Amino acid sequence: MRRLWFMLLALLLAGAAQAYEVRDDTGFVTTFDTPPARVVSVLPSLTETVCALGACARLVGxxxxxNWPPEVKKLPQLGGGLDPNVEAIAALRPDVVLTATSSRAGVRLRALGLKVVQLEPKSGADMRRVVTTLGRLLQVGGAEQLLRGIEAGVQAAAQALPPAARGQRVYFEVSPAPHAAGRASFIGELLDALGLVNIIGPEQGPFPRINPEAVVRAAPDFIMASRNSLAEMARRPGWGNLPALREGRVCAFDGDERDIMVRPGPRMAEAARLIARCVAGHLAPGAKAGGAGGGGKP
Structure with a gap:
């Protein structure tokens, strides 16, 4: 009888030892007894990272x-990141819900008894921390390997650029309000890693809303934005005279390319390649103005 008691005690202690904690970007600590098998992600960069870590099959919504990788398009769609369908999420009975820190749904989801981990990368350091945190949350290896691969891909893109690219001044628009990518953002850090100069300084924050006149005064060498944004830029006061627009030194990203550019996660090396290919295409001998119809398609 005593032996049976000790065996039961050992099993209980072993089970307790398997429990682990995860601290999210809000400082909230969640305890897991076992790795989550049913995961809901309501932020695209987190969805992509879960899949890049080999846990795509655990996603249930x-x-x-x-929309990447393609297999996630088959999963139930549960609203937007800021306005997720809380009832639909709860109906899926997930072991954990991954959401942005800026989402207010976390409180409601926790009130329903769900475990919520809120993560929102805005800088390169944030991205590296989030990848590591998700690796721990999912109890999978490969986080460090994934990060090394991203870093190596960015470095390769930088090395592929011609010397004339270094120091080229760039304005990168993330939305037509206009909101720009500042130097403190992961996009700004990508530009810096490629040897390009962001005209939006770090003091303005990661993604500031800017005064359009500031761009006219700065007269960047390159303008980068989605095709939709670029289509209306010339109608802004003074923008029609910007050399970058007038001479066609633009990188116009289509919808799929824009997704790659604005999601801090496993495809950041691909984002660096898109930027590098566009810039290199304009700086190549004999390059024609306006020849870069799409980011990465010079």
Whole structure:
């Protein structure tokens, strides 16, 4: 009888030892007894990272914007990142819900008894921390390997650029309000890693809303944005005279390319390649103005 008691005690202690904690970007600590098998992600960059870590099969629902890798398109769509369908998420009985820190749904989801981990990368350091945190949350290896691969891909893109690219001044627009990518953002850090100069300084924050006149005064060498944004830029006061627009030194990203550019995660090396290919295409001998119809398609 005593032996049976000790065996039961050992099993209980072993089970307790398997429990682990995860601290999210809000400082909230969640305890897991076992790795989550049913995961809902309502932020595209988190969805992509879960899949890049080899745990795509655990996803049971995503937000309406998660579209990569292609298999996640088959999953139930549960609203947007800021306005997820809380009832639909709860109906899926997930072991954990991954959402942005800026989403207010976390409180409601926790009130329903769900475990919520809120993560929102805005800088390169944030991205590296989020990848590591998700690796721990999912109890999978490969986080460090994934990060090394991203870093190596960015370095390769930088090395592929011609010397004339270094120091080229760039304005990168993330939305037509206009909101720009500042030097403190992961996009700004990509530009810096490629040897390009962002005209939006770090003091303005990661993604500031800017005064359009500031861009006219700065007269960047390159303008980068989605095709839709670029189509209306010339109508802004003074922008029609910007040399970058007038001479066609633009990188116009289509919808799929824009997704790659604005999601801090496993495809950041691909984002660096898109930027590098566009810039290199304009600086190549004999390059024609306006020849870069798409980011990465010079």
């Amino acid at each position: 995503v937000d309406r914007y998660s």
